[in-house]
Each structure stands twice: as C-alpha cells, then as structure tokens.
Amino acid sequence: MTDKNQVQALKGFRDFLGSEARKRSWLIQKISSVFNRFGFEPLETPTLEYESLLLGKYGAEAEKLIYRFEDNGGRRVAMRYDQTVPTTRIIAQYRNELVFPYKRYQIQSVWRADKPQKGRYREFLQCDIDIIGSKSTLSDAEIISLYYAAYMEIGLTSLKIKINDRKQLIAAIKDNGVTSDNIFPAIQTIDKLDKKTEEEVIMELNIKGIPNGKNLIDTLSSSTPSQDLEDIMSYCEKLGVPKEAFVFSPALARGLDYYTGMIFEGIIPEYEVGSVGGGGRYDNLINDLVGVDMPAVGVAIGFDRTLEAAEVLGKIPSDIGSSKVLVTIFDENSIASSLETTSWLRQQGIATECYSDSSAKFDKQLKYADKKNIPFVIIIGPEEIEQNKIRIKNMKTGDQELVTRDSLISFLS
Amino acid sequence: MTDKNQVQALKGFRDFLGSEARKRSWLIQKISSVFNRFGFEPLETPTLEYESLLLGKYGAEAEKLIYRFEDNGGRRVAMRYDQTVPTTRIIAQYRNELVFPYKRYQIQSVWRADKPQKGRYREFLQCDIDIIGSKSTLSDAEIISLYYAAYMEIGLTSLKIKINDRKQLIAAIKDNGVTSDNIFPAIQTIDKLDKKTEEEVIMELNIKGIPNGKNLIDTLSSSTPSQDLEDIMSYCEKLGVPKEAFVFSPALARGLDYYTGMIFEGIIPEYEVGSVGGGGRYDNLINDLVGVDMPAVGVAIGFDRTLEAAEVLGKIPSDIGSSKVLVTIFDENSIASSLETTSWLRQQGIATECYSDSSAKFDKQLKYADKKNIPFVIIIGPEEIEQNKIRIKNMKTGDQELVTRDSLISFLS
Numbered sequence: 001m002t003d004k005n006q007v008q009a010l011k012g013f014r015d016f017l018g019s020e021a022r023k024r025s026w027l028i029q030k031i032s033s034v035f036n037r038f039g040f041e042p043l044e045t046p047t048l049e050y051e052s053l054l055l056g057k058y059g060a061e062a063e064k065l066i067y068r069f070e071d072n073g074g075r076r077v078a079m080r081y082d083q084t085v086p087t088t089r090i091i092a093q094y095r096n097e098l099v100f101p102y103k104r105y106q107i108q109s110v111w112r113a114d115k116p117q118k119g120r121y122r123e124f125l126q127c128d129i130d131i132i133g134s135k136s137t138l139s140d141a142e143i144i145s146l147y148y149a150a151y152m153e154i155g156l157t158s159l160k161i162k163i164n165d166r167k168q169l170i171a172a173i174k175d176n177g178v179t180s181d182n183i184f185p186a187i188q189t190i191d192k193l194d195k196k197t198e199e200e201v202i203m204e205l206n207i208k209g210i211p212n213g214k215n216l217i218d219t220l221s222s223s224t225p226s227q228d229l230e231d232i233m234s235y236c237e238k239l240g241v242p243k244e245a246f247v248f249s250p251a252l253a254r255g256l257d258y259y260t261g262m263i264f265e266g267i268i269p270e271y272e273v274g275s276v277g278g279g280g281r282y283d284n285l286i287n288d289l290v291g292v293d294m295p296a297v298g299v300a301i302g303f304d305r306t307l308e309a310a311e312v313l314g315k316i317p318s319d320i321g322s323s324k325v326l327v328t329i330f331d332e333n334s335i336a337s338s339l340e341t342t343s344w345l346r347q348q349g350i351a352t353e354c355y356s357d358s359s360a361k362f363d364k365q366l367k368y369a370d371k372k373n374i375p376f377v378i379i380i381g382p383e384e385i386e387q388n389k390i391r392i393k394n395m396k397t398g399d400q401e402l403v404t405r406d407s408l409i410s411f412l413s
Numbered sequence: 414m415t416d417k418n419q420v421q422a423l424k425g426f427r428d429f430l431g432s433e434a435r436k437r438s439w440l441i442q443k444i445s446s447v448f449n450r451f452g453f454e455p456l457e458t459p460t461l462e463y464e465s466l467l468l469g470k471y472g473a474e475a476e477k478l479i480y481r482f483e484d485n486g487g488r489r490v491a492m493r494y495d496q497t498v499p500t501t502r503i504i505a506q507y508r509n510e511l512v513f514p515y516k517r518y519q520i521q522s523v524w525r526a527d528k529p530q531k532g533r534y535r536e537f538l539q540c541d542i543d544i545i546g547s548k549s550t551l552s553d554a555e556i557i558s559l560y561y562a563a564y565m566e567i568g569l570t571s572l573k574i575k576i577n578d579r580k581q582l583i584a585a586i587k588d589n590g591v592t593s594d595n596i597f598p599a600i601q602t603i604d605k606l607d608k609k610t611e612e613e614v615i616m617e618l619n620i621k622g623i624p625n626g627k628n629l630i631d632t633l634s635s636s637t638p639s640q641d642l643e644d645i646m647s648y649c650e651k652l653g654v655p656k657e658a659f660v661f662s663p664a665l666a667r668g669l670d671y672y673t674g675m676i677f678e679g680i681i682p683e684y685e686v687g688s689v690g691g692g693g694r695y696d697n698l699i700n701d702l703v704g705v706d707m708p709a710v711g712v713a714i715g716f717d718r719t720l721e722a723a724e725v726l727g728k729i730p731s732d733i734g735s736s737k738v739l740v741t742i743f744d745e746n747s748i749a750s751s752l753e754t755t756s757w758l759r760q761q762g763i764a765t766e767c768y769s770d771s772s773a774k775f776d777k778q779l780k781y782a783d784k785k786n787i788p789f790v791i792i793i794g795p796e797e798i799e800q801n802k803i804r805i806k807n808m809k810t811g812d813q814e815l816v817t818r819d820s821l822i823s824f825l826s
Contacts, residue, residue: 007466007505007506008463008506009458009459009462010462010463013460014459015506016455016457017454017503017507018454018455018517021454021455025455037762038759038765038766039736039739039765039766041430041432041434042429042431042434042435043428043430043434044434044437045422047460047524048480048536050423067484069483071480072478072526075423077423079460089421092420093428098430099781099784103766104431113484113485123459134769135770138767138768138770142769238753240759240760322452323452326452335551335648335651339554339648339652340651343558343653346451346562346653351450351451352451352452353516354551356514356551358549368512371512
C-alpha cells in the first residue's frame with residue numbers, strides 16, 4: 001500500500017476533475033473548430049523525443065528546465081518542452097509527404113521543471129498554429145485573422161491586437177547607433193515600456209551601454225506602420241478583422257529572439273493579467289534548427305490565460321458541468337421503468353443519470369442530485385406506473401409535476 | 414544543429430499528422446459525447462506522479478516497463494502507466510469533495526517501455542470508464558450499456574458482448590478440487606480456450622498440477638448465467654442493449670486477477686483481431702491500493718483497435734481529412750475579392766483555405782488543392798469581379814461553373 005503522505009499530485013502538476021476538465025474540453029473544441037474551418041490540420045507528436053533533438057535549441061537557462069533522463073534501453077530521452085522543435089523534426093522527417101505551405105495546429109501538453117508559482121505550472125497545454133513554407137504577407141494575415149476568429153468563437157469579442165514589425169524596430173534601433181550585439185538586449189528592455197516608466201527604460205538602456213534611449217523611444221513613438229504591416233492589416237480586414245481591433249505598437253518587441261518580421265500580441269482589455277497569446281514571423285528558425293529553409297509565421301494561444309479570461313468574463317456556459325436529469329429508483333418493482341425512461345431521455349440527447357443503487361433511500365438520491373447540481377429529478381413509483389406518467393421535480397424551485405413522457409422534453413427545455 | 418540521424422521519432426512512438434490526428438479526434442468526440450450523455454464526468458491526472466504511487470501496484474514484470482527517473486529536484490517520479498492507479502489517488506485525495514457513486518471517464522496517454530511490435534506502442538491512449546462506490550448490479554448494467562452505446566455511436570453496430578461471472582468461474586474451479594493457490598493459474602489457462610484447442614488447455618492445466626481439466630471444462634460449458642448476470646442482462650435490455658448482443662461465455666476469464674464479479678469483453682465479428690475492450694467488477698482493488706473501501710465496476714475501450722475497426726469497416730467519414738474549398742489568388746488586384754469570399758465561406762461554416770501566396774502560379778495552386786484532396790477550387794479573376802460572380806471548379810470532374818455567391822452554398826452541398 002502506498003505511503004499516505006505521497007497520495008497527492010506532484011507540486012506544479014494539476015488534477016482536473018469534472019467541471020474543470022469540461023471547461024478545458026469546451027475551449028479546445030471551440031478553438032479547434034475555428035482552426036478546422038480555416039483549413040489547418042492537427043498535428044500530434046510524441047511526449048518523448050531523443051534528448052539530442054531538444055538540446056541546444058532553447059538556450060542554457062531554458063535547457064535546465066527540460067525533463068530528461070535515460071530510458072530502459074539506455075537512450076537519452078526528453079519530454080516535450082515546446083511544440084516548435086518537434087514540429088521542425090516533423091518537417092525534416094516528412095518533407096516529401098507534407099504539402100507546403102504546411103498549415104498545422106498542435107494542442108498538446110509540455111513539461112518544464114520551472115519553479116511552480118501562481119499561474120505557472122510544470123505541465124501545461126500549449127496551443128500553436130503555424131503556416132510553414134510561405135513568405136507572403138497573406139500568411140501573416142491568415143494567422144492573425146485565425147487568432148482573432150478563435151476569440152470571437154470563444155465570445156471574447158473585445159480582443160485587441162497589438163502589432164509591430166521586427167524589421168522596422170531593428171532599423172530604428174540601428175539608426176540610433178546601437179551596435180549589432182546590443183540590438184537584442186535593447187529589444188528586451190524596450191519590451192518593458194508597457195510595465196515600466198520611460199525613465200526606468202532609458203536608465204536600463206543606459207546600463208546596457210545604449211546612451212540615447214530617449215531619442216530611440218521618441219523615434220519609435222512617432223513612427224508609422226511599415227508597408228508590410230499596412231498590407232497585413234488591410235488583408236485582415238477582408239478576412240473579418242475590423243481595423244479598430246488593431247493597435248499599432250511600435251515599441252512592441254516580443255521577447256523571443258527568433259522573430260524576423262511582423263509580431264503581434266492579443267490583449268483583452270477587461271482582463272488585465274497580460275497578453276493572452278501572440279506570435280509573428282520567423283523566417284530563419286527552422287533553417288537554424290534542422291537545416292531546412294522554411295519561412296514561417298505562427299501564433300501561440302495562451303491556453304490557461306484564455307480559459308481564465310473566458311471564465312472571469314462569463315463566456316463559459318454555466319450548465320457545462322452536470323447532467324440535466326437524475327432518474328431515481330423508487331423500489332425493486334420500478335427499476336425497469338426507471339431504466340427505460342433513462343434510456344429514452346438519453347436517446348433524445350439529454351444528459352441523464354440513473355441512480356445506480358436500487359437499495360438507496362430516496363433522500364440519499366435527492367442529496368446526490370443536489371450535490372452534483374443536477375437541475376431535475378424524475379420519480380417513478382407504483383402510482384406513476386399505474387397512471388403511465390412520470391413525476392418530475394425541479395430541484396431549484398422544489399416544484400413537482402406529473403407529466404406524460406412526451407411532454408417531458410418541453411418541460412426540460 | 415541536430416544530428417540528422419536522430420531527426421526521427423523514438424521507436425514505439427508515433428507522429429499523428431493531418432488525417433490520422435483527425436480520425437483520433439473524431440473517435441474521442443464520438444465516445445465522449447456518449448459518456449457525457451450518460452452523466453459521466455471527465456478526469457485528467459498529471460503525466461508525472463511520485464514513483465512511490467506506482468511502485469508495487471502492477472506486479473514485478475509490469476513494473477519493469479514503467480518510465481521512471483529522478484527529476485531536477487531529486488524526487489523519484491514516474492510517467493502514467495495506467496489510469497486506475499492515478500484514479501485511486503484521486504479518490505484518496507479528494508474523497509471529501511467527490512460525490513459517490515463517482516462516475517468518471519479518463520482518456521489520456523500512458524507510457525510503457527514495452528518491446529515495440531505491430532499494434533503495441535510505448536505511448537498510447539487509454540480510455541477508462543468506471544463507477545466507483547457502488548456494489549449494485551445496476552452499476553454493472555450502466556457500464557455495459559454505456560460501452561454498447563459508444564459502439565452504436567461509432568457505427569460498429571455488430572458489437573457482441575461476451576459476459577461471465579468471476580465468482581461463478583472460481584466456484585466451478587474450486588468444485589473441481591483445485592487448491593486455492595492454483596485458482597489464478599487455472600483461470601489464466603482456461604482464458605486460452607478461445608485460441609487453443611480443448612486438448613491443449615487440458616494439457617496445460619495438467620502441467621500446472623490440475624488433473625481433472627476435462628471435468629472442469631465440461632462443468633463450465635454446461636453452466637448457465639448466475640443470478641447477478643441475469644439481473645445485469647435484464648437491466649441492460651431496459652437500457653437499450655438487446656438480448657442478442659450478449660454471449661454468455663462461462664470460460665471467459667479476463668487476465669487481470671483483481672476482478673471479483675461480472676466480467677465482459679467486446680467483440681466485433683467482422684474484425685477478427687480480438688477483443689476491442691472489456692472490463693468488470695473489482696470490489697477490492699481500491700482498498701488494496703490506497704486503503705479506501707470502494708467497490709467499483711468499469712470498462713476500458715481499446716482505443717487503437719476500436720479506431721482500426723471503425724476504419725476497416727468504413728465507419729469514419731471519408732471527408733474528415735481536408736478542407737472543402739480552396740480559394741485561389743488570381744493576381745494582386747483580386748486579392749481582396751478572394752479574401753472576402755474566403756471569409757464569407759468560413760462564416761457559413763465551410764472549411765475553406767485561401768492560397769497563402771499571391772505570387773504563386775495558378776498551376777501550383779491547383780496542385781496544392783489536388784495533393785490535399787480539396788474537392789472544390791474557387792477562381793476570382795478580373796472577369797469574375799466585373800460580373801460579380803465566382804468561378805468554381807470541381808476537382809474530381811473538372812467541371813467549372815460561374816455562379817453568384819449565394820448559389821455557391823447549394824453548389825457545395
């Protein structure tokens with residue numbers, strides 16, 4: 001028998017019971033329905049890969065967070081850390097079978113041995129959507145409009161899209177005399193203009209050896225969207241993303257150093273925790289990783305944050321967690337009638353439970369319905385059988401009614 | 414850059430691209446819709462657990478197959494090996510929050526460092542459905558009827574259910590003078606009556622020190638269903654499982670030693686690979702594992718076999734893999750019209766792709782549709798724009814038609 005102290009989940013890992021698991025499925029189904037409607041295809045890769053595939057791909061700090069070990073056959077293996085690296089393997093391995101531009105989405109767990117804290121877990125769902133093998137700004141527009149459509153489908157209609165062009169940002173930084181090896185450090189600091197004051201950012205730039213921070217910030221704030229961004233936003237409008245959804249953000253940098261063109265981030269104004277996802281164009285990454293020249297553009301939906309936003313803003317149906325009806329068992333003689341009614345309700349598509357113990361007292365059965373938030377209870381005893389009717393009790397109001405089977409449906413809806 | 418030789422999946426692990434991934438989602442959605450209709454709730458547990466939770470639970474041979482290692486924090490951890498043991502942890506950990514009988518389903522991957530061979534993988538989906546906390550035969554009937562309903566939903570309507578009672582089987586073995594410590598070895602041999610001849614089984618029993626094998630087999634084959642089985646089958650009939658679906662199989666043993674009552678197995682006669690799932694009652698297991706007294710009954714759907722059966726028998730819709738329409742890009746001037754039409758079709762719920770490169774030759778775009786099995790291609794050039802019409806090409810017949818946007822929908826369906 002297990003040590004009772006260890007009968008618990010590992011720190012940073014989550015159990016999803018009933019309604020939590022249902023909410024997650026609800027969100028996955030909502031967003032995948034959009035991906036499918038946009039003609040993107042799903043991809044699933046294994047949980048374990050050769051360690052060598054992952055090593056050297058994420059930088060030294062991130063690499064410490066990879067779960068990796070030696071398997072029983074002496075192979076060094078690693079658990080999925082992100083979706084990008086496994087996807088590059090797919091591209092290298094199946095390049096003769098895949099049709100390019102390859103449009104795929106991937107919704108799978110990743111594992112990171114990070115310090116657990118609020119909103120940061122060691123196992124969490126990542127949701128990536130990418131177009132691989134196209135340089136065209138039409139693909140950038142497809143990705144943004146797909147991202148936007150997903151939030152419309154969820155009901156998060158206030159979504160704003162902050163957009164910028166990495167090329168334009170880098171040009172502005174260079175024009176301000178920043179040396180090549182200081183460009184990425186500068187980007188990382190500029191990225192903080194959202195959270196820090198202008199003075200703080202200028203000071204941080206100074207510390208990094210970039211003296212004219214004020215100029216740089218002024219240059220950025222007075223700039224207008226590049227031609228690429230103009231094209232992308234105009235294509236997006238035709239694809240159903242209104243102009244007002246965009247916020248041109250010339251200081252938006254996105255942390256990752258592999259972006260090469262358009263970058264964007266989704267924000268829900270009423271949900272102030274931060275970006276709910278983002279992405280951009282990365283034309284060199286796949287070549288750097290697996291030596292296959294493949295321009296690409298993509299987005300990652302922040303699953304946990306988006307789910308939380310949908311929940312906080314009341315977009316998840318409240319009845320998602322429970323059955324609609326509990327059919328009780330009155331006594332041994334009425335079991336058959338109760339089972340038949342259960343089966344009939346299920347055939348009508350109504351989520352129905354039958355109490356699964358014929359010896360349980362009626363009170364216990366009612367308590368079961370109450371605890372599980374089942375709104376209606378059906379009672380079929382000798383009286384009801386004789387009259388060929390069904391007694392239905394509304395658990396909220398306590399009202400009871402004796403109805404025929406056929407009128408049951410209208411009663412329930 | 415990665416060593417090119419290791420740019421491949423690990424042996425025993427699978428990549429699921431486009432249509433394969435879609436088929437899997439299709440099956441998961443079909444079966445979960447039935448589970449939800451029956452009032453069962455989903456459960457998801459973490460991929461990693463404390464190693465101590467898993468050790469000592471599966472027997473020495475199975476234990477060798479557990480993926481386990483030391484994490485960065487020096488904890489011994491193990492990857493999910495089945496759903497039963499994590500579920501027992503859930504019951505122990507959340508016993509004051511859960512409502513019993515607890516009806517849950519769990520569809521998640523498990524990992525086993527088994528020798529890879531045809532149909533056996535190191536990562537595969539398990540799909541378990543159980544009622545925990547009920548001794549009643551009504552629960553046995555619920556589980557069987559849910560299992561049956563899932564196959565009806567998939568379209569595998571020929572499903573037969575082999576059923577037996579472990580108690581009855583054990584009584585017959587004891588009556589034939591088999592000693593207590595030889596009961597489980599006897600069950601394991603009898604279980605082979607399906608695949609081996611009677612003579613071979615009798616000989617194997619003999620080797621195990623069970624001399625009167627012939628008597629035993631005769632006793633079994635002349636037996637009739639126990640009262641429990643009669644009740645269960647009669648309840649099932651009320652719940653929509655016809656009598657003819659059952660095959661009373663007095664020699665059915667099911668390998669696992671933890672069953673204590675009804676046991677059953679699903680068979681699809683036209684698909685002869687073997688059982689597509691099975692289960693039974695296990696009233697002592699949870700107590701043995703975590704010291705909580707919980708009678709239980711459940712079933713595991715063999716996901717890969719069921720998917721294969723559905724595929725072989727043509728139950729999976731053939732258009733599951735691709736978009737319905739590709740909207741091509743004629744030239745720079747027609748981009749806006751193509752994008753608007755794409756967006757409009759998607760709003761009508763039609764899976765639509767827009768070719769994502771405005772400089773690609775028309776031929777290349779057609780080839781893209783062809784390779785991806787997209788049945789319709791839309792062409793919008795200067796002529797079409799002037800007439801405010803849309804040209805649609807049926808990729809199978811080669812037929813083209815010039816239609817208005819509104820007549821497009823009827824054309825596509």
